[in-house]
Amino acid sequence: xxxxxxxxxxxxxxxxxxxxxxxxxxxxxxxxxxxxxxxxxxxxxxxxxxxxxxxxxxxxxxxxxxxxxxxxxxxxxxxxxxxxxxxxxxxxxxxxxxxxxxxxxxxxxxxxxxxxxxxxxxxxxxxxxxxxxxxxxxxxxxxxxxxxxxxxxxxxxxxxxxxxxxxxxxxxxxxxxxxxxxxxxxxxxxxxxxxxxxxxxxxxxxxxxxxxxxxxxxxxxxxxxxxxxxxxxxxxxxxxxxxxxxxxxxx
Amino acid sequence: xxxxxxxxxxxxxxxxxxxxxxxxxxxxxxxxxxxxxxxxxxxxxxxxxxxxxxxxxxxxxxxxxxxxxxxxxxxxxxxxxxxxxxxxxxxxxxxxxxxxxxxxxxxxxxxxxxxxxxxxxxxxxxxxxxxxxxxxxxxxxxxxxxxxxxxxxxxxxxxxxxxxxxxxxxxxxxxxxxxxxxxxxxxxxxxxxxxxxxxxxxxxxxxxxxxxxxxxxxxxxxxxxxxxxxxxxxxxxxxxxxxxxxxxxxxxxxxxxxxxxxxxxxxxxxxxxxxxxxxxxxxxxxxxxxxxxxxxxxxxxxxxxxxxxxxxxxxxxxxxxxxxxxxxxxxxxxxxxxxxxxxxxxxxxxxxxxxxxxxxxxxxxxxxxxxxxxxxxxxxxxxxxxxxxxxxxxxxxxxxxxxxxxxxxxxxxxxxxxxxxxxxxxxxxxxxxxxxxxxxxxxxxxxxxxxxxxxxxxxxxxxxxxxxxxxxxxxxxxxxxxxxxxxxxxxxxxxxxxxxxxxxxxxxxxxxxxxxxxxxxxxxxxxxxxxxxxxxxxxxxxxxxxxxxxxxxxx
Numbered sequence: 096x097x098x099x100x101x102x103x104x105x106x107x108x109x110x111x112x113x114x115x116x117x118x119x120x121x122x123x124x125x126x127x128x129x130x131x132x133x134x135x136x137x138x139x140x141x142x143x144x145x146x147x148x149x150x151x152x153x154x155x156x157x158x159x160x161x162x163x164x165x166x167x168x169x170x171x172x173x174x175x176x177x178x179x180x181x182x183x184x185x186x187x188x189x190x191x192x193x194x195x196x197x198x199x200x201x202x203x204x205x206x207x208x209x210x211x212x213x214x215x216x217x218x219x220x221x222x223x224x225x226x227x228x229x230x231x232x233x234x235x236x237x238x239x240x241x242x243x244x245x246x247x248x249x250x251x252x253x254x255x256x257x258x259x260x261x262x263x264x265x266x267x268x269x270x271x272x273x274x275x276x277x278x279x280x281x282x283x284x285x286x287x288x289x290x291x292x293x294x295x296x297x298x299x300x301x302x303x304x305x306x307x308x309x310x311x312x313x314x315x316x317x318x319x320x321x322x323x324x325x326x327x328x329x330x331x332x333x334x335x336x337x338x339x340x341x342x343x344x345x346x
Numbered sequence: 347x348x349x350x351x352x353x354x355x356x357x358x359x360x361x362x363x364x365x366x367x368x369x370x371x372x373x374x375x376x377x378x379x380x381x382x383x384x385x386x387x388x389x390x391x392x393x394x395x396x397x398x399x400x401x402x403x404x405x406x407x408x409x410x411x412x413x414x415x416x417x418x419x420x421x422x423x424x425x426x427x428x429x430x431x432x433x434x435x436x437x438x439x440x441x442x443x444x445x446x447x448x449x450x451x452x453x454x455x456x457x458x459x460x461x462x463x464x465x466x467x468x469x470x471x472x473x474x475x476x477x478x479x480x481x482x483x484x485x486x487x488x489x490x491x492x493x494x495x496x497x498x499x500x501x502x503x504x505x506x507x508x509x510x511x512x513x514x515x516x517x518x519x520x521x522x523x524x525x526x527x528x529x530x531x532x533x534x535x536x537x538x539x540x541x542x543x544x545x546x547x548x549x550x551x552x553x554x555x556x557x558x559x560x561x562x563x564x565x566x567x568x569x570x571x572x573x574x575x576x577x578x579x580x581x582x583x584x585x586x587x588x589x590x591x592x593x594x595x596x597x598x599x600x601x602x603x604x605x606x607x608x609x610x611x612x613x614x615x616x617x618x619x620x621x622x623x624x625x626x627x628x629x630x631x632x633x634x635x636x637x638x639x640x641x642x643x644x645x646x647x648x649x650x651x652x653x654x655x656x657x658x659x660x661x662x663x664x665x666x667x668x669x670x671x672x673x674x675x676x677x678x679x680x681x682x683x684x685x686x687x688x689x690x691x692x693x694x695x696x697x698x699x700x701x702x703x704x705x706x707x708x709x710x711x712x713x714x715x716x717x718x719x720x721x722x723x724x725x726x727x728x729x730x731x732x733x734x735x736x737x738x739x740x741x742x743x744x745x746x747x748x749x750x751x752x753x754x755x756x757x758x759x760x761x762x763x764x765x766x767x768x769x770x771x772x773x774x775x776x777x778x779x780x781x782x783x784x785x786x787x788x789x790x791x792x793x794x795x796x797x798x799x800x801x802x803x804x805x806x807x808x809x810x811x812x813x814x815x816x817x818x819x820x821x822x823x824x825x826x827x828x829x830x831x832x833x834x835x836x837x838x839x840x841x842x843x844x845x846x847x848x849x850x851x852x853x854x855x856x857x858x859x860x861x862x863x864x865x866x867x868x869x870x871x872x873x874x875x876x877x878x879x880x881x882x883x884x885x886x887x888x889x890x891x892x893x894x895x896x897x898x899x900x901x
Binding site: 119120121123127130131132134135138139141142143145146147148149150152153156157160161238239240242272273275276279280283287 | 465
């Protein structure tokens with residue numbers, strides 16, 4: 096200790112303890128900082144559950160009311176792409192968890208590898224989703240903007256899907272019009288999910304830049320860990336969306 | 347004017363405002379716009395919500411002027427619809443919801459729990475920016491021609507039949523909702539994780555408990571409103587959706603989702619106000635709040651029950667009789683924790699050394715008016731009377747008694763109570779006591795006649811009414827004028843006091859909270875050294891000993 100730090104005075108030394116550069120001044124310790132931000136992330140995810148909860152409520156009520164329309168409309172979705180996307184997200188959750196582990200173990204190379212993998216898998220998910228969306232556009236299944244219920248009034252007019260689900264009967268016009276409601280909810284729910292993915296991927300990009308500068312491998316894992324929570328949450332939402340939207344007639 | 351007073355100011359000839367405090371720490375516009383300091387953000391919030399309060403108040407004035415005569419003479423009927431809608435939207439989402447939490451709560455909670463700041467200062471600043479963006483969107487809506495759905499956005503009216511600016515209003519409230527979510531989230535994290543050594547849950551001031559309960563409601567309720575408004579906006583722009591029966595949707599679903607937030611929202615508005623009253627009643631009767639634990643838990647109970655009563659807004663909307671029965675019973679249950687609070691404040695007053703400074707006058711106003719507002723809520727919670735009274739002026743009077751008579755009184759009480767801490771200067775006592783009394787009288791003149799009007803059957807939301815209701819409406823409008831004066835006065839004398847008020851010193855009320863044990867205005871980091879809480883809340887003996895110790899050590 097040099098003389099100057101002794102003469103600095105009690106109050107000043109108390110107000111600014113020695114602490115690592117990533118500790119914000121208003122926290123008393125790194126532990127408190129980690130606890131508080133981690134708790135905040137869990138609370139934020141709770142608000143997200145309530146946010147998606149409103150959509151799920153609307154979906155469940157409408158599905159009960161217009162079950163035949165929802166079944167036939169769900170046959171328009173490509174289960175292959177849906178399953179692939181589920182796989183992509185589960186693997187990305189694994190790579191994200193490995194990323195958190197690498198940050199805790201202070202392995203910078205591994206952290207960058209796993210964050211990049213997660214980033215790529217997130218983009219792959221969005222890529223597959225955009226293929227699915229463009230299919231809907233081509234078949235006039237985008238409610239409000241590009242809509243026709245021909246596939247449901249006359250399933251035979253849609254040979255690809257009809258071959259897979261030959262038992263699908265033509266729907267009465269008023270029920271067929273409710274398939275638009277299904278696609279409205281499909282786009283609202285998967286769109287809201289995709290928006291969360293886009294936000295997640297943007298943050299991942301930012302984290303990759305910071306990770307290359309070594310920001311998360313000096314013992315400060317809070318940011319990576321909290322982002323991991325968010326990423327897993329977005330995956331879990333998809334785990335609910337997939338069976339609800341794609342597998343209505345296949346429980 | 348009572349001779350007895352607890353005000354204890356330092357010698358004015360020598361007292362100075364501390365040179366170093368959160369207001370003087372840094373200068374310049376940017377130091378405010380980029381601040382992380384909860385006290386500065388609270389100040390920004392205070393200025394913004396006061397601005398919106400006066401816009402909302404001006405619209406209320408227009409409503410009362412139109413209702414002076416039975417005919418629609420001041421404005422056309424659809425203009426009237428826009429005016430009362432914007433009054434509701436601005437007052438609910440831009441004044442009442444952020445009023446106590448985002449200003450007084452933001453300023454005090456870190457100090458009350460003994461922390462240097464809220465847990466997430468940047469999120470706190472973000473919350474204010476979201477509020478400002480939302481406010482600009484609301485003002486844009488008004489300038490562009492307004493919206494006339496009522497603040498409840500009832501579908502299919504809002505999604506199908508109207509050609510006013512529903513989308514921009516809906517998005518404004520969506521953004522304002524996130525501002526409120528972030529405030530609530532910040533409070534919960536701060537109260538859980540940032541308490542100073544020795545600050546156990548049952549040593550927290552009751553203001554913190556009630557803000558905690560309100561924050562739970564903000565965090566769990568507001569997202570549901572957000573997604574509901576997104577669905578309304580989508581339905582309106584795509585002409586397909588889940589609410590409009592013409593597309594196979596269900597308007598009752600909208601009501602469920604909307605009131606799932608908007609009923610708890612009234613507790614978001616009133617709970618922090620109740621916290622203010624607990625602090626004020628204790629301080630000005632020199633007694634610990636009677637039944638501290640009961641008052642603390644009653645806040646949480648209100649938050650929990652508050653989530654299970656929403657369908658009482660829908661008794662006449664075609665929900666089943668069984669649902670009405672259950673929701674009616676649950677609604678009555680909310681009256682229990684509210685009554686616990688009123689009774690405990692009354693027992694706190696009992697044998698206390700009561701003095702009648704301005705915050706206490708407002709608090710008395712709160713207790714009387716909130717009790718009337720709450721009791722009439724029980725009338726409305728009973729299905730039989732609700733069918734007669736709903737959609738009449740009885741409803742209008744009921745919620746204005748709770749929101750204006752309750753929350754606004756509590757807000758003004760709190761502003762006066764903590765003004766010396768906030769600015770370092772006292773407000774002028776006599777004129778503010780006058781303002782409190784004028785507000786109380788004006789309020790009763792304005793809204794009490796509306797109970798009678800409602801019982802007589804005058805429907806709400808119309809610009810014109812049968813001539814037999816005119817006498818009571820004239821009373822109400824006259825009262826609104828007095829009320830307006832009551833609200834203008836504080837603006838004038840509080841602004842005046844910023845320069846000319848007496849120097850307050852650390853603890854002019856001799857109150858016990860941690861916020862009073864530090865300088866006024868506080869340092870940016872609140873305390874020179876993080877305090878250690880070694881006594882119960884509202885421990886006036888501890889305070890006395892503390893003062894003796896100081897005298898001994900200085901002397």
